[in-house]
Amino acid sequence: MVNEVVFILDEKYSEINENMKYNYHAIALEKFNISEADRLYTFFTLERGLIRVPAKSVRKSKAKLAAQVEDFVFSHITIAKGCGRGVLSGAVVEKYFVELHQNYWALQHIDRVRIIFLSIIEENDSDERIFWLWANYLEELNHLSKKQQKDVGAHESQFSWITHAFLIQLFILLGYDFATVHCCVCYDKINEIRNGFSAAKGGVLCSKCFCSEYFCYIEPDTIKAIRIIQTNKLQSLAKVTVHDDVYKQLDRIVYNIEKWIMR
Numbered sequence: 001m002v003n004e005v006v007f008i009l010d011e012k013y014s015e016i017n018e019n020m021k022y023n024y025h026a027i028a029l030e031k032f033n034i035s036e037a038d039r040l041y042t043f044f045t046l047e048r049g050l051i052r053v054p055a056k057s058v059r060k061s062k063a064k065l066a067a068q069v070e071d072f073v074f075s076h077i078t079i080a081k082g083c084g085r086g087v088l089s090g091a092v093v094e095k096y097f098v099e100l101h102q103n104y105w106a107l108q109h110i111d112r113v114r115i116i117f118l119s120i121i122e123e124n125d126s127d128e129r130i131f132w133l134w135a136n137y138l139e140e141l142n143h144l145s146k147k148q149q150k151d152v153g154a155h156e157s158q159f160s161w162i163t164h165a166f167l168i169q170l171f172i173l174l175g176y177d178f179a180t181v182h183c184c185v186c187y188d189k190i191n192e193i194r195n196g197f198s199a200a201k202g203g204v205l206c207s208k209c210f211c212s213e214y215f216c217y218i219e220p221d222t223i224k225a226i227r228i229i230q231t232n233k234l235q236s237l238a239k240v241t242v243h244d245d246v247y248k249q250l251d252r253i254v255y256n257i258e259k260w261i262m263r
Contacts, residue, residue, distance in 0.1 A: 021089065024048060026077045027134050028069045029114055033059065041069055041088060042118065043077065044134060049126035050118075053079055055088035068093050072100065072110055072138060097138050103145035105156045109163040110141065116167065116258055120174065129173050136234045137166045143238065157247050158238075164250040165229045165237045171257055172230065178257075179203030180227050190223060197253050199260035216256060222249040 030042035037059045042052050058066045068075055068091035078090035100106045121130075140162050148155075171177075176199075182189055184202035186209055196210030197203065197218050204223055225246050229237065 020081045022079050022081060022086070024051075024077050024079070025094075025131070026051075026069075026075055026091075027131070027138070028071050028073050028075065029118065031069075031071065037063075039066070043069075044117075044121075044131060045077075045126070046128060046131045047126060048124055049130075050121050050123045051079075051085070052123065053085050053088050058088075065091060070096075070101075072097060072107075074135060074138065095135075095138070097142040099145035099149060100138060100142040103141075103148060105148075105159045106141045106145045109159050110138075113137070113163060113166060117170070119262055127173065130170065133166065133169060133173065133234065137162065140234060140238050157244065160247050160251065161240070161242060162234070162238060164247070164254055165234060167254050167258075168226065168229045168250075169234065171261070174261075176257065176261060177230070178226070180223055180230065183209055185209040193220065195220070195223065197256060199253075199257040216249065216252040218249045218253065219245060222246050222253070225250060226253070 024043070025046040026043040027045075028041060028043055032040045034040050034054065037057045039055050039058050040052060041055055042050070044050050055065060055069070057063055065088070069077065069088070073093055074095040074097070075091045075093050077088060079086040080089040100110075141159065144158055144162065178184070178197075178199065179202055180190070183204065183206035184198070185205055188206050188208075190204055190206055194207040194210065195218055196205040197216055198205060204218070204226075210217070221242065222245070225240075225242050228240060
């Protein structure tokens with residue numbers, strides 16, 4: 001008799017759980033087709049961080065949900081929770097970033113960022129700062145894409161600059177900040193023309209500590225650019241212009257950091 005009562009209570013509790021719904025501010029990052037008409041979506045949310053959740057029948061011809069959760073769209077999503085991951089039951093777009101989705105350079109840079117991000121971020125580890133950094137990054141790339149459509153000088157190098165800034169600020173938020181004022185080996189002040197960078201050593205190396213094993217040579221302008229990135233918001237950095245050598249060296253620095261983190 002006792003066992004029967006427990007069974008009935010559990011069944012009712014399960015029915016209640018199936019009807020529970022949770023709302024999240026979310027940025028869609030990835031999707032995979034599963035079964036005949038379903039998809040598995042990856043979102044980075046304000047409230048819970050990285051989550052993966054299936055959507056039922058979303059690939060059917062009459063389904064309307066898929067358009068609300070395209071990659072790199074900022075939406076309010078609803079997840080119906082029973083057990084496990086739950087099911088994506090609704091979504092409303094807040095920002096679609098139309099120009100961004102029509103720009104080859106923007107999508108190429110975001111795709112690179114997505115691969116790095118999903119490689120180093122764990123599920124269900126929320127951080128509001130990272131969420132809004134993502135939102136600001138998409139906003140800035142959308143703005144650059146709009147400028148490029150109007151042919152007012154938004155070049156590929158500007159997309160690179162904002163992307164490098166985003167990644168360096170992301171690494172900082174994850175705890176990977178790097179020395180740029182003093183040499184990370186001998187702690188002398190950085191003031192020489194020839195310097196190097198090593199993520200493994202902790203940042204910039206002076207001319208006497210730098211050697212080929214530390215990956216890359218960087219100019220003083222590149223060090224200044226890193227300092228600007230470390231101390232300014234992403235929105236402000238869109239107004240900064242740097243020369244081509246800085247773009248190339250920042251690319252090598254970001255690759256060096258990425259390789260070291262994911263070693």
